[in-house]
Amino acid sequence: MKRFGAIALSVCLAGPASADVDAALDRHILPGLDAFADAAAKLERETAEDCRAEALRPAWNAAFDAWTQIGDLRIGPSETGALSIAFWPDARGFTPRTLSRLVAESDPIVFDPAAYSDVSIAARGLYALEMLIHDPAFADYGRDSYGCALARAISSDLAGQAARLEQAWEEAFAETLRTAGAPDNAIYLDEDEAFRALYTQILSSLDFTAEQRLGRPMGEFDRPRPTRAEAWRSGRSLRNAVLAVDAAHALAKVLADWPLPETDAAVARVHEAAAHIDDPSFQDLTNPQGRLRAEVLQQAVRGVRASLETETGARLGITPGFNSRDGD
Template identity: 60%
Template sequence: MRHLALTLALVASPAVADVGHATREVILPGFARFAEAADDLAAAAADDCTAGALLPAYQDAFDAWMTVADLRLGPSETAALSVAFWPDDRGFTPRQLSTLIAAEDPVVADPDAFAEVSVAARGLFALDMLLGDADLSGYGTDSYTCALVQAVATDLARTAAALEAGWADYAGVLESAGATGNATFLAEDEAVRAIYTQIVSGLEFTADTRLGRPMGTFERPRPTRAEAWRTDRPVRDVVLASEAAVALAHALVGGELPATDAALARVRQAAERVGDPSLQDLDDPQARLLVEVLQQAVRSLKAAIEGEVGAPLGIAPGFNSTDGD
């Protein structure tokens, strides 16, 4: 879905880093929580598929996802698309869902077959539309849309379980970096760089895409391009993504990060000042200003991590290989 926003150049050997701590204390528990929340969502959908009843379980699952959402490494390189197909620049999700509903496609009755459906009609962003769109969310329990919601929830639980299992194996690959037979990470510092890259590129994605995309330009804001805006998630996701990055940074270095923690506090403060959690008021100059402040706070958090984590580990930010530099 998105290119790696930041390439890194190793300028010295890492001083102190604990890949095992990062995987065992943050990454693996994060995928376990997501798998549990996705199971709960599927069970809730089977019990009562209606939007009003299902929204709390959906929000819990989305919250759990955000702790690992910005990892695009190992099993997540491809499987994450089945969970979170976004940005959706060409509007594939509404088209795919509309096609399924119009045809009342029986694929919803077969979990194995539904797993082959386009990722645009699966995962959390399909549910954002089905549960949050005014034209779709009024379905009843005996409707095709109810069956579709249940199919999406079941599929999400299956994907979450596969991600948890995949990461249980991949963690060993990260932790054994440099060992004989590890063809993925030939040196210990490669695993450190891989995790660090996820931290900083995730924050860049939050600033430039989660916030920058709906902001558009002053003359032409694009609020409906915000992440999961129908279910009021945009600002919530910014905070959760920032918190996840900081948690992983702490786990990677295993020490105090006062500048990073202070920067995260400013992200939270800026988020609290944003009036509309769905970012649908960006045509108002004052509202836009508050979102710009939040965006700058996220960028400052990234800079704090680069200074407090990247520099001591001997990792310096490089140029994006696609920008011509």
């Protein structure tokens, strides 16, 4: 499933020093990956102690919070590694169908942690676990049930994925970004390319929040689709949107080595707009007032992107080519 398309960029001026990329890695990306791996490991431990739905929700929420800080990065090992951690949007409903099949057949693969990685990505990661522990069709399972075994399998698989993703960045890809322009670096031929790669991820994240996290449930004016909202079953839809904007903002601030007052103000407007939304799961979008508030939030997110283009992209002579929002 294609999440983020490329953003064509042209550079008219000299680009940033590699120290900016170092700061982004050392102060945001690598600590974020470490925090997510720790949160996923804690979720696995909690699941081993009590795998019932209600018991898992706090640790699952903490893991999702940690994921939002680095989840929209889709380069290097995250380009494919993130797909089975966060399989969304699920436009064809593969997750409920796959989970239903596993439960109906009592598929023994859940008892083999190594084999579970071969299961469809629709039954792996944060969203599969959300459905299992929040959807009434799945969540009412007992301690010794197949549902509990399935929760343990998904949590264990998630912890393994988080650890491997962190390791792949720590041991290889971070150095690829740091050594942009080195003779043996065939991915980033100069320092500017590494900077632009991260800058592009920031813009893509903001696009994804505006068009998918907000746009999908908004649908058309006369046909809203609230159940297409991200993580609506757990009531995280609004939280995910705001945290994703905050993460993009945080990465932008460490990637640039100058103040970003317009962007800071734009992010403040996102928080202000979010504070006026009544339903954090966006299920009130069928109400005209609810839709209007979502539109205000969506416009505020787009305002963050515009401010970043002015304060960061334009300053460095980076101009967008075509729109990055070509995801499914």
